[in-house]
Amino acid sequence: MAETRFLKPQKHISQKVRPGGPSMEQAILQAVNAADDLIGQYQGWAVDDLEKLWQSFVETSRSGRADPVRLKQLYDMTHEARGQGGSFGFPLISVVGDSMCKYLEGRPRLKARDLDVIRVHIMAMKAVFRQGLKGHQGALSKELHELLGMFRAKVAQQQAG
């Protein structure tokens, strides 16, 4: 059985933090304001990244449907888009990216119908940018999440049947 000993750190981050700074609300507001330019630039480079994702999809569909390297690349790019979208003010990109990640996860090869699912997801991301759908978008976000979930489930059911 493994032996365990408990230790207390000699240094702790709290030793360098003092009370009396801006309130949480002020600090967050300052941070959001500071990131304003960076967030404003997101759409420009994200559209380029999306084009790379599309190219990766085209190449995978042509010659790498069972190529683990290509599939991993496709997954990683989608995963990146999912993390960045909401962080930079486009949560719908994260909704679509999350759905596509769920679909790709653990899939060793892509069948013809899988390609349709992926195509729809990438086109949905393109539409989000084309329409400039920033922010939470309320009901649309929920609806999109549900529709993509239903689409994935339907294709999975067709493939199982």
Place this chain on the structure above:
Amino acid sequence: MSLETSWESVPASAGHKASMSDGYDFSALRILVVDDSFHMRELVRTFLEGFGIKEVTVSSDAEEAYDLVVNLDPDLIITDWNMAPVSGLEFVERIRKGANVPNRFVPIIMLTGYTEMKRVEEARDAGINSFLAKPISAASLYKRLVTSVQDKRQYVESTGGYFGPDRRSTKRREFRGKERRGGA
């Protein structure tokens, strides 16, 4: 060998469990951000600077970041998971086991889009202190920062190979009543 120190040495004013809205002065902190995505690490850096932190160092790969940990001795590390050739997980393990790391107890926040329980447990077993799921916001990052300041967990060194924060849940630790060690 005794690495123990009592929390009484920590200034009474620091890391108090007051409401987050009381406000903290984070300006003296030295933070290392590691992410292979330029945009994500710049966003995290900008948020941290917006919180008043003056010394934020960024790195795009874990190999370089490890040298920075050794040379800069940061107070907090925020690292992405999905990086190559050295992943964020391997980076955390190297820090926790590193003989030449000035402070193996340094708090580490894992920044990742992987939020499945299996992944969370994997990161916890590597020795992270907390998890920050992408997409991130200034508010979620601020809360994690405060959690790091307020987290007074003891660390565990096991002959089984684990070194890192106590992984037992707060509930279980509280169950030990008076025998609980390191409680804030």
